[in-house]
Amino acid sequence: MTDIRALAPDWWIDAVTYQVYPRSFADSDGDGTGDLPGVTARLAYLAELGVDAVWLSPFYRSPLHDAGYDVSDYRDVDPRFGTLADVDVLLARAEELGLAVVIDLVPNHTSSEHPWFQAALAAGRGSPERARYLFRDGRGKDGELPPNNWRSGFGGPGWTRVTEPDGSPGQWYLHLFDVTQPDLDWTNPEVAAEFEAVLRFWLDRGVAGFRVDVAHGLVKTPGLPDLTHTREELADLPTNAAPMWDQDGVQEIYTAWRRVLDGYGPPTRILCAEAWVTPPERMARYVRPGQMHQSFGFDFLSSPWEPRALRRVVDASLESMSAVGAPVTWVLSNHDVVRHASRLGFPQPVGPAGGIRAHDPQPDPVLGLRRARAATTLMLALPGAAYLYQGEELGLPEHTTLPDEVRDDPVWLRSGHTEAGRDGARVPLPWVADAPGFGFSPTGRTWLPQPEAYRDHAADAQSGVLGSTLELYRSLLRLRREFRLGRGELVWASTPRSTVLDLRNGDVRVVVNLGSRPVDLGPDADVLVASGPLTRNGRLPRDTAAWLRAGTSPRRPA
Numbered sequence: 001m002t003d004i005r006a007l008a009p010d011w012w013i014d015a016v017t018y019q020v021y022p023r024s025f026a027d028s029d030g031d032g033t034g035d036l037p038g039v040t041a042r043l044a045y046l047a048e049l050g051v052d053a054v055w056l057s058p059f060y061r062s063p064l065h066d067a068g069y070d071v072s073d074y075r076d077v078d079p080r081f082g083t084l085a086d087v088d089v090l091l092a093r094a095e096e097l098g099l100a101v102v103i104d105l106v107p108n109h110t111s112s113e114h115p116w117f118q119a120a121l122a123a124g125r126g127s128p129e130r131a132r133y134l135f136r137d138g139r140g141k142d143g144e145l146p147p148n149n150w151r152s153g154f155g156g157p158g159w160t161r162v163t164e165p166d167g168s169p170g171q172w173y174l175h176l177f178d179v180t181q182p183d184l185d186w187t188n189p190e191v192a193a194e195f196e197a198v199l200r201f202w203l204d205r206g207v208a209g210f211r212v213d214v215a216h217g218l219v220k221t222p223g224l225p226d227l228t229h230t231r232e233e234l235a236d237l238p239t240n241a242a243p244m245w246d247q248d249g250v251q252e253i254y255t256a257w258r259r260v261l262d263g264y265g266p267p268t269r270i271l272c273a274e275a276w277v278t279p280p281e282r283m284a285r286y287v288r289p290g291q292m293h294q295s296f297g298f299d300f301l302s303s304p305w306e307p308r309a310l311r312r313v314v315d316a317s318l319e320s321m322s323a324v325g326a327p328v329t330w331v332l333s334n335h336d337v338v339r340h341a342s343r344l345g346f347p348q349p350v351g352p353a354g355g356i357r358a359h360d361p362q363p364d365p366v367l368g369l370r371r372a373r374a375a376t377t378l379m380l381a382l383p384g385a386a387y388l389y390q391g392e393e394l395g396l397p398e399h400t401t402l403p404d405e406v407r408d409d410p411v412w413l414r415s416g417h418t419e420a421g422r423d424g425a426r427v428p429l430p431w432v433a434d435a436p437g438f439g440f441s442p443t444g445r446t447w448l449p450q451p452e453a454y455r456d457h458a459a460d461a462q463s464g465v466l467g468s469t470l471e472l473y474r475s476l477l478r479l480r481r482e483f484r485l486g487r488g489e490l491v492w493a494s495t496p497r498s499t500v501l502d503l504r505n506g507d508v509r510v511v512v513n514l515g516s517r518p519v520d521l522g523p524d525a526d527v528l529v530a531s532g533p534l535t536r537n538g539r540l541p542r543d544t545a546a547w548l549r550a551g552t553s554p555r556r557p558a
C-alpha cells in the first residue's frame, strides 16, 4: 500500500493534473497498446514537466467497447494494461516523485460483460438481479416499442431489447451510451454499497482521488418520462430540463462518497466531476461544501477564441464557483474533444465535439498551435486548479486524417458513420522523433496510426529546445508554482481594449492579444514567459500571450 501522506493536505486546490490516457501514453511490452508499466516508466517526465498530479483514464478489466469506459471488473486491471501489481508499482513511483494519482470511476453504467449484467440477463423479469439496472417492459401491444423516447449520447436509441432466458422477446434496458454500457439504477441501495466498496478498494491502495465519469447522469427523473424537448430547445435550456441529466438527487450520492473519502485524509482525497452541465450555477452544485472538490470548467474549454467570450466565461466560472467556496477547475483538452491545437485552428469557432475526417475542412496547424499555446498561457495564469491532456505539452494536433477503417470509437459506429468520433484525440504519443512508432512502443507498433506531423512534436525533439511547446509548458508550470498563481486572485485591467485580455494575478500581469495588431507592452516590460516570440520591437503579436512581472506594466491608460 502506498503512503501518500507526503502530499500537502490541500494539494488539490491549485493542482495541475495531467490526464494520462493509458492506452495511448506509452507501451512497455511492444503490443502497440499503452500500459501501466509504460506510464510508470514515464512518470519522471511528468514530474520534470512540473505537474502536481496524474489522472489515469480507466485501466480496469473491460472489453474496450468504449475504450475502457465500459468496466467489467472495477477491482482488477485489464491484462492489456497490466496487473494490480503494476498499479502498486506505479503508485509507489508516483509517491517517490511527489505526484498524486487520481483514477477514473465509472458509476453511471457497467460493461454488459460485468457479472451483474450477465446475471440480470439470466435471472429474468422482476428479479433482484435486474433491479440493479434500468430494465423496463416495452410499450406497444407486445412490448415491441422502447419504454420511452430517450436516445443514446453516441447516437441511436437509448434502449435495447433483450431475449429472455426462455427465448421470448423480453424487456428493454437503458443505455445512455453504447449498447454495451447498461445504466445502473442508483435508487438501488445495493448499487450504492458496491461503489462505496470500490472507492475503499482503491483508496486503500493509495490513490489520491477519483475523476467521476458522467457525474451528472446517475439519477433519472422517476418514472423515466419521455424527453419532451427538441434538441434545439435543449440547447437553450438548463441541462436538467432533460430527465436523464443533472437531476437534483444526484448530489446525495456524492455526499455519501465524500464521507468515505474524508475518512482517509489528510491529505485530502478528492472527487472531480465530469459534469457537462449548464448554467454555471447548476454546475456549482457539484462542488458545494460536503460535495465534490472539483468540477471541470467545460465552459472555458468550449469558449470561442474571442476576447469578450473568454472574459465572460472566466468571470462566470470564478463567480459561480466562489459562491460555493470552490476553486475553478480549468481545462482545454481531454480524450473526448478535438485537441485545442486543432480546435482553435479554424477561422470560425468550432465546437469541441465530433471529430474531424480527412474530407472535412482542415484546421490550420500553425494558427491552431499558436492559439493553443496562448490559450494555455492564459489558463495556467488563472486562479484555481487545471487539467492538462497528454500530448498537449507537445503541442499535438488532432489526427484529422485517420483512415475510417481504423476508427474504434463507438460514436463512429452508432452515428451511422456520420460523426468521426474521438479517436483523433487518442493517438499514441510521439516520444522519439527518429524511432519506429515515434518511440511509443519498443516494437514500433501503435494501436492507431500516428500522423507524420507527430515527428516534429516528439518529446525528444523538443526537450531543451528554447521556444518549443514542451519548454513553454515547463516554464509556465515552474512560474505558476513560484508565483502561486493557482492560489491568487484575478483583477482585470481597468480600461480593457476590446481585443486584448489584460489581467493581474498577484505579482504577475497577463496579456493576451486576440486582435490583429501587435500590442505595446511598454518600455520596461519584464516578460517572464510568452507563448511565442515577440516582434522585433518587443510587441506582443496576435494570438500570443505573455506573463509579465506586475508593477512594471507601463502605458497605464490615463
Ligand code: GLC
Residues within 6 Å of the ligand: 066, 069, 070, 106, 177, 213, 214, 274, 335, 336
Ligand atoms: C465520459 C467519458 C467518455 C465516455 C463516456 C461514457 O464522457 O469521458 O470517454 O465515452 O463518459 O462512459
Ligand code: MG
Residues within 6 Å of the ligand: 027, 028, 029, 030, 031, 032, 033, 034, 035, 080
Ligand atoms: Mg502494451
